[in-house]
């Protein structure tokens with residue numbers, strides 16, 4: 001699926017499944033963070049640092065970042081093919097968006113690595 | 116009682132741009148009528164006003180128009196059902212205008228043709244007399260076969276507005292499922308192959324405008340959901 005999602009030509013069934021699966025992961029992460037902020041009375045740097053030091057949390061965060069990237073890639077492709085009809089301009093905007101999403105993943109990886 | 120109407124007028128041969136024209140119609144106090152009756156009365160006063168109609172009873176699907184912002188059949192929409200002090204009638208949105216309320220439906224029919232709207236059976240010669248179905252098999256076609264191709268749904272669907280050349284649209288997809296669900300049709304795989312891309316079916320985002328406007332009370336979104344799961348099941 002990962003190679004499929006990296007390709008240029010889109011596949012309807014695969015995109016449908018991917019957007020829904022990534023949406024679930026993103027929802028789970030948001031709910032978890034929401035719960036964490038409510039359940040933790042006061043969050044110091046040490047507690048915050050400790051949260052991200054476990055491997056499970058690192059994986060969860062990284063998977064969420066990758067999910068966001070795929071979700072953006074597919075969702076924005078759909079929006080752009082609706083509203084931007086000039087192929088050159090659309091390719092350019094799509095490229096900038098995909099690159100930004102990719103940079104988020106890479107930067108996120110470095111941040112997690114450093115914890 | 117005076118009825119106030121505002122009707123979209125455009126004759127590409129002589130007009131530079133479309134305009135809205137106001138009309139007043141005298142009707143008996145408390146009298147109700149269909150929007151189509153009002154349009155016919157207006158046409159008697161102003162014969163240049165153009166619109167399509169045929170059966171005038173919600174069967175033929177020719178008089179799909181946009182009334183006070185919502186698509187429907189003029190012949191079965193009573194003026195009493197329209198809110199506001201004025202009745203605003205426009206052509207179906209998204210389709211090219213031929214003249215006034217008459218639209219060019221080519222895009223709509225092209226999508227309909229794509230789904231092969233006819234029974235395909237290559238098993239054997241069809242039986243010489245009736246081609247029987249059990250009552251249960253027949254029941255699966257309810258809510259699908261009633262479509263009159265009025266285009267109210269497809270022309271209210273944003274996905275169809277933006278990609279009328281690639282997205283089949285609710286009406287076409289309802290018919291596609293009508294044949295996918297038919298026990299006598301043997302071309303299921305071939306039909307699904309024709310729909311298996313990023314646009315034909317999957318441009319439907321479940322906005323459900325189609326369901327809210329269908330004058331026959333049909334549910335294209337549900338049929339599209341069935342097609343999506345057939346495509347998904349095939350892929351896993």
Ligand code: SF4
Pocket residue numbers: 261262263264265266267268269285286289328329330331332333335
């Ligand atoms: S599904 Fe309903 S709105 Fe759409 S074309 Fe058929 S009858 Fe008209």
Ligand code: SF4
Pocket residue numbers: 271272273274275284285318319320321322323324325326335336339
């Ligand atoms: S449910 Fe699908 S087909 Fe119906 S209006 Fe929405 S996007 Fe269009």
Ligand code: FES
Pocket residue numbers: 167168169170171172173174175176177178179188189190191
């Ligand atoms: S005139 Fe036939 S559906 Fe309205």
